[in-house]
Structure formats: structure tokens, C-alpha cells
Amino acid sequence: MPKGSGSSCSAAVKESRSVVRKMLARTQHEGVGAIVRRSIGGFELRHFDPFLALDEFSVTAPAGFPDHPHRGFETVTYMLQGAVRHEDFEGHRGTIEAGDLQWMTAGRGIVHSEMPAEEGTQKGLQLWINLSSKHKMIEPRYQEMPSSDIPEAEEDGVKVRVIAGESLGAKSSVYTRTPTMYLDFTLQPDSYLQQPIPSHWNAFVYVLEGKGVFGSARSPPVGAHHLLLLSPGGDGLVAWNKSPKLLRFVLVGGQPLGESVAQLGPFVMNTDEEIDQTVEDFANFMNGFEKARHWRSEAAEGFGF
Ligand code: FJE
Ligand code: FE
Secondary structure, X not given: OOOOOOOOXXXXXXXXXXXXXXXXXXXXXXXXXXXXXXXXXXXXOOOEOOEEXXXXXXXXXXXXXXXXXXXXXXXXXXEEEXXXXXXXXXXXXXXXXXXXXXXXXXXXXXXXXXXXXXXXXXXXXXXXXXXXXXXXXXXXXXXXXXXXXXXXXXXXXXXXXEEEOEEOOEEOOOOOOOOEEEEEEEEOOOEEEEEEOOOOOEEEEEEEEOOEEXXXXXXXXXXXXXXXXXXOOOOEEEEEEOOOOOEEEEEEEEOOOOOOOEEEOXXXXXXXXXXXXXXXXXXXXXXXXXXXXXXXXXXXXXXXO
């Protein structure tokens, strides 16, 4: 166990969860010319309830994610570098810049484009969170937060940006329809962290930068682009930066839904029949996709689609 008790804000973890699976996210093509490192949602790990996908994306114009639909879940886009311009079929639009968050509840249907807004390479994380059967067809909703509105806390060489949930006394105002925590940690060399996690939640770490030791002081250091699935049980996570460089990782946890998952690309429902219905709704501009009939994004028009 780590030495010292920290200050009043840092809650002690009695028994850390351990790492039960480690996966390197390899690059693949997605959208149009975009590159993603998909860790959850790929062939090796279809889902990790309630999480459907985790993409570390990298896009340079003219590549991007032009007009496409979503139904039945939420997409959480957290920018690390550059900016992404989004437009949807209801006229909602904006730019997600480095450090900004877009929490999009697609619900019954969103059609949108997500394209580079700047020169150079735009990087970020996109997490897909499933919605329970009773929330899959809710009205679409956005929660958007510029970087300056994301709560931060710092203590003993550990900095956290709280995307969702609570850490080191800082709390996010994002409403998570499926109960979720999402924390962006930066650890100075020779620092360590204790973070409580609700005991029945599934939780994972994704390393962005540097090397970290997770779960047990004796476990081997893990570098960037690795996904670590944490064991069930325990009351949280202990992590160390034993390297001479900064360590940055996200810790994400969520309450499992325990429901069946039927997925066809960006449509995620509970049954094959509901997927068939969704394909029909999208093709016929019904049940939430009405506005898709006459809509093209400006980004797509620019390409002559
Ligand atoms: C897409 C399915 C998709 N990963 N990471 C089909 F999911 C997407 C898509 C994305 C995406 C977007 C961003 Cl900003 C980041 C992502 C998949 O948009 F474009 C198609 N055609
Ligand atoms: Fe999308």
C-alpha cells in the first residue's frame, strides 16, 4: 500500500482493483481517411458493459467523419489536440477545441458530421456509452463544456480534470444517464494516486502519455495506447508514476446495464428486431430521423456529396 494518507480531499483506497487484462490499441481506419486506435469495440473486446467503444482518434483534413447517424447510446468526445467541427441535422453545431468536452446523448437519433476544424492533426478520445432499454429512444441532448469549465484539482503532484463524477474534491456537473465516472489524470514523477470507484462498476484505464504502474506497486509499467481492464471488487484504484516523465491516463467507470446488446455500426439496441426497425427508420426518415431527409452537412457539401 502507498505511504502517507494525503490531505483531506484524497480518499484512501483500502483494497485496489488489479489489472486483469492489458490490450494495446492498434490503429485502424474509420470514417473517411481517419485513423483510430480502437480498444473497446473492436474484434478483441466487443463491449465492456456499459461501454461500447473507445477510440483514440487522429484526423487531418480532408479526412474526417462526414454525415453519419447514431441511435441508442451516447458519444463522449474529449479533445486532446486541435479541434473538431460538428454539425447535426437539427442545426446544432460548434467546435470542440483542445481540452473541451462534448457529451452527446444520441437517444432515438442524431445524424451529424465531425470534421477537422484546423490545420494539422486533431486528436482526442471518443467513448461510446450504452443507454438502457428504457432510455434508448429518448430525445437527443447535448452537454457541452469548454475546457475552462471542466473542474480541476491538484494535490501532491497529481492533477485531475473531472469529465464526469468526482475526484480530489472536484465535481463535474455533467449528467450521466448511465451512471459513469470519467477522470483525466496527470501524475508528476514519483507521485501516486488513490481513487475510489463504486464497487459494482466496470472500470478501465487508458494510458495517453508516459508510463504508469496500476493496481499493485509490483506490477510492470504500462505505456501509451494501452487499455487496462480493472478487476471487479476492491474499493478503488491505486496508481504510481515511477518514471522520470509525466504520466497521463484516463480512468473511466460505469454501472453495467446487464442487458443484451445488438449492434449494427452506429446503431446499438437490445435485439435484432430493434436493429431492423432502426435500419428501416433511418432509410425512411422516421421515428427520430425525419430531419435527415433534406439535410447535408456543410462539410459534406464542400466535398460535393
Ligand atoms: C463514422 C461509425 C462511426 N470513431 N472517433 C461510422 F462511429 C463513425 C464516427 C467515429 C468517430 C468520430 C469521432 Cl469525432 C471520433 C470516432 C468513429 O464518426 F464516421 C462512421 N461512418
Ligand atoms: Fe458521430
